[in-house]
Amino acid sequence: MTMLKELAGELIGMFAGERRLTISVLATVAVVGSLVDFIGFDPLLGGAALLLGCLTLFVDSVLRGARPRRP
Amino acid sequence: MTWSTAAPAVAAAFLASLVEVVEAFTIVLAVATLRGWRPAAIGTAAGLALLASLVLLLGPLLGQIPIAPLQLAIGVLLLLFGMGWLRKASLRAAGIIPLHDEDAIFAAEAAGLGGQARHRRGRLDWVAGVTALKAVLLEGLEVVFIVIAVGTARGLLVPASLGALAACALVLAIGGLVHRPLSRVPENLLKFGVGVMLSAFGVFWTGEGLGIAWPGQDLALLLFAALFLGAGLIGTVVARRLSVEFAQ
Numbered sequence: 001m002t003m004l005k006e007l008a009g010e011l012i013g014m015f016a017g018e019r020r021l022t023i024s025v026l027a028t029v030a031v032v033g034s035l036v037d038f039i040g041f042d043p044l045l046g047g048a049a050l051l052l053g054c055l056t057l058f059v060d061s062v063l064r065g066a067r068p069r070r071p
Numbered sequence: 072m073t074w075s076t077a078a079p080a081v082a083a084a085f086l087a088s089l090v091e092v093v094e095a096f097t098i099v100l101a102v103a104t105l106r107g108w109r110p111a112a113i114g115t116a117a118g119l120a121l122l123a124s125l126v127l128l129l130g131p132l133l134g135q136i137p138i139a140p141l142q143l144a145i146g147v148l149l150l151l152f153g154m155g156w157l158r159k160a161s162l163r164a165a166g167i168i169p170l171h172d173e174d175a176i177f178a179a180e181a182a183g184l185g186g187q188a189r190h191r192r193g194r195l196d197w198v199a200g201v202t203a204l205k206a207v208l209l210e211g212l213e214v215v216f217i218v219i220a221v222g223t224a225r226g227l228l229v230p231a232s233l234g235a236l237a238a239c240a241l242v243l244a245i246g247g248l249v250h251r252p253l254s255r256v257p258e259n260l261l262k263f264g265v266g267v268m269l270s271a272f273g274v275f276w277t278g279e280g281l282g283i284a285w286p287g288q289d290l291a292l293l294l295f296a297a298l299f300l301g302a303g304l305i306g307t308v309v310a311r312r313l314s315v316e317f318a319q
Contacts, residue, residue, distance in 0.1 A: 003201075017155050029281075043284065051274050054154065055299065062306035062310050063306065063309060063313060065310065067313065
């Protein structure tokens with residue numbers, strides 16, 4: 001049972017270790033998907049938005065990690 | 072299958088496996104040193120068998136799912152996983168998170184098993200075997216995900232699995248020779264590289280799953296990897312400066 005719990009924890013940690021980054025990436029994908037699929041946004045521009053969005057979120061997440069945590 | 076599509080998948084599987092197998096090997100070695108190779112080998116073999124069954128079960132199952140939703144799902148998971156690895160590697164390179172220390176992990180694992188030996192002498196071989204099994208299973212889960220993720224979307228499950236197995240064989244061969252934790256492996260550098268590759272794969276497949284036809288097709292992966300590499304390096308440098316400023 002303990003091992004199953006550890007396996008579940010490992011799986012969650014693999015994809016949602018950093019909650020804020022996970023939610024922002026999912027939101028970016030959802031927004032780009034909606035723009036391309038439902039609004040008829042140019043797919044290439046959607047791709048550029050996805051790429052730039054992910055790069056920005058990544059740098060933001062690293063910089064957040066560098067800040068000292070509030071007590 | 073061409074080299075331009077297979078090489079990044081095989082390289083990602085190989086490098087990621089190298090990192091994870093080195094981590095698992097440290098614990099298996101601690102078990103073997105304290106309790107002999109028998110429980111260590113049995114635990115390792117059981118863990119590898121479970122992981123191989125996962126690949127054999129999930130690989131063909133995922134092959135039944137239509138390609139666009141599969142690419143989207145795998146792309147998003149790769150993005151989350153790859154960016155997570157890259158973030159951690161950047162923060163470690165910046166000195167904010169401590170580096171993975173194989174010697175310290177070996178010592179802690181050996182001390183843990185030594186402590187259990189005093190309390191449960193009779194069951195120790197079983198405990199040692201389970202410790203090895205758990206190490207292989209927990210570290211191997213990430214390898215299984217990477218092999219399935221980079222392998223399934225392009226029908227590269229076999230080459231990606233071979234890449235992972237090659238890393239396993241290499242670590243076991245070197246580890247068997249030196250008979251100590253492989254603490255000189257530049258683990259964070261490898262993790263940084265794999266994070267870059269998986270993030271690039273993630274953007275590529277998420278885009279393809281959303282119906283985006285990337286200009287240059289697979290060559291776009293190189294551009295994405297270069298951009299994530301640049302972002303990782305910039306993030307590391309700025310994070311290091313920030314941490315110094317906050318410390319003052």
